[in-house]
Amino acid sequence: MASPTKQQELELLAINTIRTLSMDAVQKANSGHPGTPMALAPLAYLLFNEYLHYNPGNPHWPNRDRFVLSNGHASMLLYSVLFLTGFGLTLEDLKQFRQWDSKTPGHPEYGLTPGVEVTTGPLGQGVGNAVGMAIAQRWLAAHFNREGHEIVDYRVYAICGDGDLMEGVSGEASSLGGHLGLSKLTMFYDNNHITIEGATEIAFTEDVGKRYEAYGWNVLRVDDVNDLDSLRAAIAKAHAQQAKPNLIMVRSHIGYGAPKRQDTKEAHGEPLGEDQVRAAKINYGWPPDKTFLVPPEVESYMRLAVDRGAKLEQQWKEKYEAYRKAFADLATEWETMQAGHLPDGWDSKIPVFPADPKGMATRESGGKVENAIAERLPWMMGGAADLSPSTRTVIGTEPYFERETTGRNMHFGIREHGMGAILNGMSVSKLRVFGATFMTFSDYMRGSIRLAALMRLPVTYVFTHDSIGLGEDGPTHQPIEHLTALRAIPHLTVIRPGDANEAAESWRYAIGSAKGPTALAFTRQAIPTYDRSKMASAAGLHRGAYVLIESQNPEVILIGTGSELQLCVAAFEKLGQQGVKARVVSMPSWEIFEQQDEAYKQSVLPASITARVSVEAGSTLAWWKYVGTDGLTIGRDDFGASAPAKELFKHYGFTAEHVVEAALSVLERTKARV
Ligand SMILES: Cc1ncc(C[n+]2csc(CCOP(=O)(O)OP(=O)(O)O)c2C)c(N)n1
Numbered sequence: 001m002a003s004p005t006k007q008q009e010l011e012l013l014a015i016n017t018i019r020t021l022s023m024d025a026v027q028k029a030n031s032g033h034p035g036t037p038m039a040l041a042p043l044a045y046l047l048f049n050e051y052l053h054y055n056p057g058n059p060h061w062p063n064r065d066r067f068v069l070s071n072g073h074a075s076m077l078l079y080s081v082l083f084l085t086g087f088g089l090t091l092e093d094l095k096q097f098r099q100w101d102s103k104t105p106g107h108p109e110y111g112l113t114p115g116v117e118v119t120t121g122p123l124g125q126g127v128g129n130a131v132g133m134a135i136a137q138r139w140l141a142a143h144f145n146r147e148g149h150e151i152v153d154y155r156v157y158a159i160c161g162d163g164d165l166m167e168g169v170s171g172e173a174s175s176l177g178g179h180l181g182l183s184k185l186t187m188f189y190d191n192n193h194i195t196i197e198g199a200t201e202i203a204f205t206e207d208v209g210k211r212y213e214a215y216g217w218n219v220l221r222v223d224d225v226n227d228l229d230s231l232r233a234a235i236a237k238a239h240a241q242q243a244k245p246n247l248i249m250v251r252s253h254i255g256y257g258a259p260k261r262q263d264t265k266e267a268h269g270e271p272l273g274e275d276q277v278r279a280a281k282i283n284y285g286w287p288p289d290k291t292f293l294v295p296p297e298v299e300s301y302m303r304l305a306v307d308r309g310a311k312l313e314q315q316w317k318e319k320y321e322a323y324r325k326a327f328a329d330l331a332t333e334w335e336t337m338q339a340g341h342l343p344d345g346w347d348s349k350i351p352v353f354p355a356d357p358k359g360m361a362t363r364e365s366g367g368k369v370e371n372a373i374a375e376r377l378p379w380m381m382g383g384a385a386d387l388s389p390s391t392r393t394v395i396g397t398e399p400y401f402e403r404e405t406t407g408r409n410m411h412f413g414i415r416e417h418g419m420g421a422i423l424n425g426m427s428v429s430k431l432r433v434f435g436a437t438f439m440t441f442s443d444y445m446r447g448s449i450r451l452a453a454l455m456r457l458p459v460t461y462v463f464t465h466d467s468i469g470l471g472e473d474g475p476t477h478q479p480i481e482h483l484t485a486l487r488a489i490p491h492l493t494v495i496r497p498g499d500a501n502e503a504a505e506s507w508r509y510a511i512g513s514a515k516g517p518t519a520l521a522f523t524r525q526a527i528p529t530y531d532r533s534k535m536a537s538a539a540g541l542h543r544g545a546y547v548l549i550e551s552q553n554p555e556v557i558l559i560g561t562g563s564e565l566q567l568c569v570a571a572f573e574k575l576g577q578q579g580v581k582a583r584v585v586s587m588p589s590w591e592i593f594e595q596q597d598e599a600y601k602q603s604v605l606p607a608s609i610t611a612r613v614s615v616e617a618g619s620t621l622a623w624w625k626y627v628g629t630d631g632l633t634i635g636r637d638d639f640g641a642s643a644p645a646k647e648l649f650k651h652y653g654f655t656a657e658h659v660v661e662a663a664l665s666v667l668e669r670t671k672a673r674v
Helices: 006-029 035-051 072-084 091-095 125-144 162-166 168-180 208-215 228-240 274-283 296-302 304-326 328-338 362-376 416-428 439-455 482-487 500-512 538-543 562-577 590-594 598-604 645-651 656-673
Strands: 066-069 156-161 185-191 218-222 246-251 356-360 380-384 409-411 432-438 460-464 493-495 518-521 527-529 546-550 556-560 582-586 612-615 632-634
Touching (some): 006 035, 006 072, 035 156, 035 185, 066 125, 125 168, 125 185, 125 439, 162 168, 162 185, 168 416, 185 228, 218 228, 304 328, 362 500, 380 416, 432 439, 527 562, 538 546, 556 562, 556 656, 562 612, 562 656, 632 656
Parallel strands (some): 066 156, 218 246, 380 432, 460 518, 556 612, 612 632
Antiparallel strands (some): 356 527
């Protein structure tokens, strides 16, 4: 074999720097995952040094290539490379791996570490995110590029492991990615045959390559991750075709170079121990007693990325200036979108719904409002998991996003979890996105919703059929605990509007005000549209809860949400006829209400009125927070049944009479105490 060239020696030195920094950081933290960074260092080196277009000086440069580390436990791989390429991480940051307040947490976190495109760790999600990013890339290119003015031409790269590809969410997203032919996406599969419990053979024996071929991906194989030329050849093949997403299956050896750890499950998630760290370093030709060693020639070589990146962005900026001159309106749109702002007048078409005792389902009113916003918000995009005729979420004027077309409607297929992860990838790409399904299936996408919340992404979920009120489909389809479970997710705003005008405000909030994801809970069944000249304005929704209607000096408060608000209004009338003074509070969103100041909260739910009844067709578990120990909750803590909605409501006590009864009983209770 020919002796290595100077360049090859430098490359190997850089790769071993990535390896040893990762090992040392894990060892110092005495916690983390050393094995995969040691194995994948050549791939990360190659991508960041030869392929990815990025600017460390501006990690937000809009036309940068995206990189997703779906196997987020290998975070040190990414941190080492981000440090070496000059993203602003310091050696000290690496030494603080997994420590309080550091920029190098256990798993990569979006918004915390420059260069981290998405939060990963829950396996499989990153694959969905990458598919979403590739969808967004294609849409943005189609929408903004003009002949001779290609301002969007980036690629999306991802690395994933066995765990990612065992998770269902990655299969869902990959299936859709293949169907759509997302050729700008190149994903590397770290085929190392090891997971936490041992060899993958214990639970994962399918032919992954064949599976991905069946999904419609271009599958390539590299026998040894250390063979940079083979990697280069595979990437060249991937880039040469424009019909399919690429899966490059790369054989690697976890814990590479550590004599007692290589190819073992222990290498996955345990620090190597001082002995094995030393032994691996000796194998790499590294000084065994030096820690966090960065050879100066490696640092200056890898830091070339800074100048390279600045030049790339500068070239793009020149291109963009020409674009701006030629297409001023599009450029304004692009800049507004990139800044995370909304176009002027984005909400000017939102309808006001006239009072109507028969009313309409909030899925219906919600659909009209969504369309009114989409008309004025060109980068709003979304779809349903094969339920759009029921969720009413199609943007009426738009084609679909398909292999050959780039409309704003998506067919996600029956893939709720995949939809959730894809939405996150689209959202970090600056699109304003929504995804719809029946509320009961929000469970299927919960993992992705939680990550949207963790990342504070302004994704909107449209969850229709939001209670037993969906009727005949029965208990499998009737959400019970879902509202409570969704409310339990930090930074997710749940809104359950009580009539068409609240539905309008709920969308206005989701697009205009939300600082994270919003779940909109819409009914299947019609509910009355209130006469707002006689009741408070639906704009009260923006305070989470508000007094809808009341008698002077009320003694009892009826709190309702969604379809049960009408029961509170009816009970209010009946109580009035009996001389009982009540207040009806519409409480579409707990989260928004919690953000109000104490004075406002007290004005809606004064401590002095402890006679309170909540009415919501779902779990009562958390309602005690608002009704207190004197109060009563009317809800449903058991599964529903298959029957017409009206009958279910009657059987389960969702009637105005029952609300009246409860109100009288809490009043009696509180009066007895006085
Ligand atoms: C959804 C989810 N389930 C479980 C885990 C815990 N977990 C972290 S890594 C891992 C094994 C991953 O194996 P592989 O992808 O082969 O990673 P490698 O061992 O190659 O680093 C598991 C089960 C997780 N992070 N996410």
